[in-house]
Amino acid sequence: MNKILLIxxxxxxxxxxxRSFIIMSVLGPLLFGSILVIPIWLATRxxxxxxxxxxxxxxxxxxKLKANNxxxxxxxxxxxxxxxxxxxxxxxxxxxxxxxxxxxxxxKNNHGIEFENNIENSIEKEIRSIKLSKLGxxxxxxDSLNVHVNLHTRNSxxxxxxxxxxxxxxxxxxxxxxxxxxxxxxxxxxxxxxAEEKTNRIVEVIISSVKPFQLxxxxxxxxxxxxxxxxxxxxxxxxxxxxxxxxYYADEMKLLAETQQEQSLINNPGGTKIEQAKMLxxxxxxxxxxxxxxxxxxxxxxxxxxYLMYAALFAMxxxxxxxxxxxxxxxxxxxxxxxxxxxVLSAVLQDPHGSLAFWMSVxxxxxxxxxxxxxxxxxxxxxxxxxxxxxxxxxxxxTWFAGRIYRVGILMHGSKVNYKTLWKWFFMxx
Amino acid sequence: xxxxxxxxxxxxxxxxxxxxxINLNIPRGSIFGLxxxxxxxxxxxxxxxxxxxxxxxxxxxxxxxxxAPRHIGAIGYxxxxxxxxxKMKVGEQLLYLARLKGVPKSQAIKKINDWLTKFDLRAWRxxxxxxxxxxxxxxxxxxATVIHNPGLIILDEPFSGFDPINANLIKDEILKxxxxxxxxxxxxxxxxxxxxxxxxxxxxxxxEKILDGPKSxxxxxxxxxxxxxEHKGDISLLSQQDYSISNHVTLENGMxxxxxxxxxxxxxxxxxxxxxxxxxxxxxxEKVPSINDIFIMKVKEGSHHE
Numbered sequence: 001m002n003k004i005l006l007i008x009x010x011x012x013x014x015x016x017x018x019r020s021f022i023i024m025s026v027l028g029p030l031l032f033g034s035i036l037v038i039p040i041w042l043a044t045r046x047x048x049x050x051x052x053x054x055x056x057x058x059x060x061x062x063x064k065l066k067a068n069n070x071x072x073x074x075x076x077x078x079x080x081x082x083x084x085x086x087x088x089x090x091x092x093x094x095x096x097x098x099x100x101x102x103x104x105x106x107x108k109n110n111h112g113i114e115f116e117n118n119i120e121n122s123i124e125k126e127i128r129s130i131k132l133s134k135l136g137x138x139x140x141x142x143d144s145l146n147v148h149v150n151l152h153t154r155n156s157x158x159x160x161x162x163x164x165x166x167x168x169x170x171x172x173x174x175x176x177x178x179x180x181x182x183x184x185x186x187x188x189x190x191x192x193x194x195a196e197e198k199t200n201r202i203v204e205v206i207i208s209s210v211k212p213f214q215l216x217x218x219x220x221x222x223x224x225x226x227x228x229x230x231x232x233x234x235x236x237x238x239x240x241x242x243x244x245x246x247x248y249y250a251d252e253m254k255l256l257a258e259t260q261q262e263q264s265l266i267n268n269p270g271g272t273k274i275e276q277a278k279m280l281x282x283x284x285x286x287x288x289x290x291x292x293x294x295x296x297x298x299x300x301x302x303x304x305x306x307y308l309m310y311a312a313l314f315a316m317x318x319x320x321x322x323x324x325x326x327x328x329x330x331x332x333x334x335x336x337x338x339x340x341x342x343x344v345l346s347a348v349l350q351d352p353h354g355s356l357a358f359w360m361s362v363x364x365x366x367x368x369x370x371x372x373x374x375x376x377x378x379x380x381x382x383x384x385x386x387x388x389x390x391x392x393x394x395x396x397x398x399t400w401f402a403g404r405i406y407r408v409g410i411l412m413h414g415s416k417v418n419y420k421t422l423w424k425w426f427f428m429x430x
Numbered sequence: 431x432x433x434x435x436x437x438x439x440x441x442x443x444x445x446x447x448x449x450x451x452i453n454l455n456i457p458r459g460s461i462f463g464l465x466x467x468x469x470x471x472x473x474x475x476x477x478x479x480x481x482x483x484x485x486x487x488x489x490x491x492x493x494x495x496x497x498a499p500r501h502i503g504a505i506g507y508x509x510x511x512x513x514x515x516x517k518m519k520v521g522e523q524l525l526y527l528a529r530l531k532g533v534p535k536s537q538a539i540k541k542i543n544d545w546l547t548k549f550d551l552r553a554w555r556x557x558x559x560x561x562x563x564x565x566x567x568x569x570x571x572x573x574a575t576v577i578h579n580p581g582l583i584i585l586d587e588p589f590s591g592f593d594p595i596n597a598n599l600i601k602d603e604i605l606k607x608x609x610x611x612x613x614x615x616x617x618x619x620x621x622x623x624x625x626x627x628x629x630x631x632x633x634x635x636x637x638e639k640i641l642d643g644p645k646s647x648x649x650x651x652x653x654x655x656x657x658x659x660e661h662k663g664d665i666s667l668l669s670q671q672d673y674s675i676s677n678h679v680t681l682e683n684g685m686x687x688x689x690x691x692x693x694x695x696x697x698x699x700x701x702x703x704x705x706x707x708x709x710x711x712x713x714x715x716e717k718v719p720s721i722n723d724i725f726i727m728k729v730k731e732g733s734h735h736e
Contacts, residue, residue: 003530006526006529197515200516201509201512201513202513202514204482204509204512205509205514207482208507208509411482413511429486
């Protein structure tokens, strides 16, 4: 046991001290931080108004167009003259409001989809209101027709409000994808480490002191600690960066929230302000009733157990090959279940408690990723425990299985290795 | 007493019999040559002693105790296929390997200091292995093998890959370690490389031991009473009854060289006086078979019996 600790320590320190680890530890949070911060920055920066010169032949729209970040200037100059200038020109010919309106936008360069949409929307909105008044309806009366239904989902047993599917989907997807990525990246590290020891030929020196199984487990556990360290650094740093920056940009954040609100009002003409406000407040309601602790616990568990299970298989591949190029043929069966579990995620999202989701989240090879997708949708505890049980059993099995091949593989050089050889190694006595 | 005894040790890999009922006694304090061609089963035997693999049949005892994991610290092993972590510092690497063998940290550090000083490598302590020359790496590898003061040191093909200067340095160290009471097993297929060092040998061929014992005894056993004579003048008149003459060559300087085997139990002095009567003798040495000759002789013998 003491010796396995020595191996874990070496595997851990040799990786944590690497420059690439330190760089990733700093870059990771900056990357995550910037993903959170850049939208704020972009939104605050992009407040300058664009000017559009409107030449309205129809006369319906004079002084009536409104759009976010666009200032409309109305003119009566002839279109030919206007085109000689550099400005952006919106030309509205005489239109029949009952038909599709053909309107032209002139400019020096492409304006971007958002800008064009904004103009389109403002015109559509105006035509609509003209039509409404023709029908004898006011905007206010029409608003009263708009109803909004709130569907409250409650757990029939506990009576608690269930999490909103949107939040659950995002959390589940991020968690599942993170587990997938980590298993791949760090599993490959295990494989590289084993193959390195084998090609370096140091392995025989080591296993004259420790059992091959101890060496394999020491490496797998050492790298697991590296991942946990990296993850902890990321979480701490990202939180720190995010809080610092959001404190610094507190005003802008508020502004951002307001502009978003404004935008949704403009783009969503139906609904009174009161209802809009209600909808906004509901978003924060939805986070309540979300199984936060369960999700965090499940992430850590499924990530660790999933990694341990796959790492043993990766170690097996590393031990079997003479060079990394030969590893491809053995990688395929290992990567298929991982990739399959990413592919079925969208189906799981459609029906998080259906039979596909259930089985994929119980079978150990796919359960780490698929179960992580399901957990935010509040999986029954019995199913969660069942999945955990099978995953632990799977981990014990793959480790035992891989260990048997590993102990023979690391000492084999130069021979051509295929599945039949692996099979033979598996049954070889010590 | 023997430091290691093997009784009826067998090992099979699939259909391949790697070792077949090997019996060996390795005396304490000896330099023991485990000799045989590639694929004879030497490495398999060594791996069994190192508990890297286990034997199917038979028993191995170390100091009279049945081989067990606690003996790992008593054995130093330099495998034929050797290597080190390239990106690990010299000092850390030696410390790691020593601690895996069960040496306490403080003691290991002291020993590492001593050895690095001895091999003039102190300045390289904090360099990565990959920054060292090949010769230096070999020295580090050797230090790693003996750092835990093992009573039994097993060197598999020790001089392959060592340059002559390092090989001699290592040879000297091996002799010193032997004088301090350790036992050394050399395993090699290049028999001439260790012949002079070994005092005991065992020959292994095709999974079986074909010969073992003290080197001098074996050599005596295989003496053929053949003498190599350098002479000027014809010796073909030597009695055909008493001697058989072979390998007659004329040397560049006009001398002749002939092998003469005594057939009737005459003493070498008798042969010499018989020769002197016939010719001018310039050289007279006994042709002692090398281990390599003995090995070839035994292997041929074996194949005749089949």
